[in-house]
Amino acid sequence: MPDSILNLRSLTRRFGPVTAVDGISLSVKRGEIFALLGSNGAGKTTTIKILTTMLPPSSGEASVAGYDVVSQATQVRRSMGYVPQAISVDGSLTGYENLVVSAKLYDVPRRERAERVAAALKLVDLEDAAGRLVRTYSGGMIRRLEIAQSTLHRPPVVFLDEPTIGLDPIARASIWQHVTRLRDEFGTTVFFTTHYMEEAEEFCDRIAIMHRGRISIVGTPEELKASVGSGDSTLDDVFVHHAGGVIETFTSGYRETSARRATARRLA
Amino acid sequence: MSTATHVHPLIGFAGKTLTITELELRKLRHDFTDVITRAIQPALWLLLFGSVFAQLRLVPAGDIPYRDFMAPGILAQGVLFTAIFYGIGIIWERDLGVAQKYLASPAPRTALVLGKALSASLRALIQTVFIYTLSVILGVHVDWHPTALLGVITVVIFGAALFSSFSFIIACLVKTRERFMGIGQILTMPLFFASNAIYPISLMPPWLQVLAHLNPLTYIVDALRALMLAHGTSHLGLPLDFAVIILTTLLVVWIGSRVYPRIVR
Numbered sequence A: 001m002p003d004s005i006l007n008l009r010s011l012t013r014r015f016g017p018v019t020a021v022d023g024i025s026l027s028v029k030r031g032e033i034f035a036l037l038g039s040n041g042a043g044k045t046t047t048i049k050i051l052t053t054m055l056p057p058s059s060g061e062a063s064v065a066g067y068d069v070v071s072q073a074t075q076v077r078r079s080m081g082y083v084p085q086a087i088s089v090d091g092s093l094t095g096y097e098n099l100v101v102s103a104k105l106y107d108v109p110r111r112e113r114a115e116r117v118a119a120a121l122k123l124v125d126l127e128d129a130a131g132r133l134v135r136t137y138s139g140g141m142i143r144r145l146e147i148a149q150s151t152l153h154r155p156p157v158v159f160l161d162e163p164t165i166g167l168d169p170i171a172r173a174s175i176w177q178h179v180t181r182l183r184d185e186f187g188t189t190v191f192f193t194t195h196y197m198e199e200a201e202e203f204c205d206r207i208a209i210m211h212r213g214r215i216s217i218v219g220t221p222e223e224l225k226a227s228v229g230s231g232d233s234t235l236d237d238v239f240v241h242h243a244g245g246v247i248e249t250f251t252s253g254y255r256e257t258s259a260r261r262a263t264a265r266r267l268a
Numbered sequence B: 001m002s003t004a005t006h007v008h009p010l011i012g013f014a015g016k017t018l019t020i021t022e023l024e025l026r027k028l029r030h031d032f033t034d035v036i037t038r039a040i041q042p043a044l045w046l047l048l049f050g051s052v053f054a055q056l057r058l059v060p061a062g063d064i065p066y067r068d069f070m071a072p073g074i075l076a077q078g079v080l081f082t083a084i085f086y087g088i089g090i091i092w093e094r095d096l097g098v099a100q101k102y103l104a105s106p107a108p109r110t111a112l113v114l115g116k117a118l119s120a121s122l123r124a125l126i127q128t129v130f131i132y133t134l135s136v137i138l139g140v141h142v143d144w145h146p147t148a149l150l151g152v153i154t155v156v157i158f159g160a161a162l163f164s165s166f167s168f169i170i171a172c173l174v175k176t177r178e179r180f181m182g183i184g185q186i187l188t189m190p191l192f193f194a195s196n197a198i199y200p201i202s203l204m205p206p207w208l209q210v211l212a213h214l215n216p217l218t219y220i221v222d223a224l225r226a227l228m229l230a231h232g233t234s235h236l237g238l239p240l241d242f243a244v245i246i247l248t249t250l251l252v253v254w255i256g257s258r259v260y261p262r263i264v265r
Helices: A044-051 A073-079 A095-105 A110-123 A139-150 A169-186 A197-203 A221-227 A235-242 A254-267 B009-030 B033-056 B066-084 B088-096 B098-103 B109-137 B146-174 B177-193 B206-214 B216-228 B238-264
Strands: A004-015 A018-029 A033-037 A059-064 A080-083 A157-161 A189-194 A206-211 A214-219
Touching (some): A004 A189, A018 A189, A033 A169, A044 A189, A080 A139, A169 A189, A169 A197, A206 A221, A214 A221, B109 B238
């Protein structure tokens, strides 16, 4: 396991008759910012849920930082930070309290706790808002707090599931600035999902396009563009080419859509 | 790079359990109204129902006044009613995303469930103070012996942990608020009325007596009646009461930790 930190081998997850993730294989290098791109229902969230041990795979294997997501789930959880699509900080606590609770759950040693929490707040520029209840935060601030929270225990990998959903362009830019800072300061590997092409292109080392539970293509933004032929292709062309140009929504049922909108509303 | 600090598993477990409890208490401190409103219902039972039934003398309460007989039952009811809807919080946490945060952490699931259960216990203890105060005002003969008080505290802590974890299990299985509320309503009534909370089991038809003996609330009420009242007695025996209460609590917490991950799937 020299330099690849995530390894997925023939990973599959079925929900009844639906195969949400269909035998994907992938590896991500240490320190990479890696995007999993796809339309709603392509299987991105299911993939992230398997990698974060929230969901067992139906078949196939995956490892995070060398640990198997099924048999070594606790070690995987120690080695990762996770920012789910929905909001993972408590609105009825202050930003500071949220971070302290997380630090304790993640076994950050007592004597380092105060310093880590302070450093995390500084990393995401929330020092001034730390004493306020999180329910008074803006969407961008909430996401930044979540990023701080997910990195308190200095995990080698951070998973972000659609981190910029529901945010305005300025807040989105700020999120990416902080994610990039995370990688530059701590060498953290960042694995995120999105359906915003331009984000993936601007901030990622490599991109995988996912379509109907499968990986259509993996590569750097340049490689992806080159794959469709003509020199002046955009990632949109790549996406249409590899994702068939159809918006697939087979797993985006009523409940998921309503949850997605609720999250977007809370962050707005 | 990652900081896997090695602490003794048991200390780590206790630490995380208390972290969750502390978290719930911090939330409570930021919004205390919930505790107050929950204290009102048992107060109303004691005042309204208790007044009428004490007048009617319909229920043979033994050697003690009916109000005395009823007070421990209402304490147990308070524990049950607050704890049985506790699970809705976990559905709410799932919808928000906070549940994912806990489950993605390396904290043992049993510690997460137990931590939540204990926070329900602490809420129940606050309610206990309300009910004791009201009981004294109404002239209930309360046993103030420290051992008796300690016994009541223990029963309340376990009782609330038991029903809140039971509620937690249901929430993890049904997953939506609507279904959960429906099931919660359906369960509350038989749990309360098929118990010795407001009348002795001996008044019940035989089939209901069997159900009452399978109901953990019966053992909670029986223990509370022996411990809370100055002249209280236990019909089932305190050792049996405590054994049933503690073992059932451990069982539901364990089941709770097994079904918890389902909530985010």
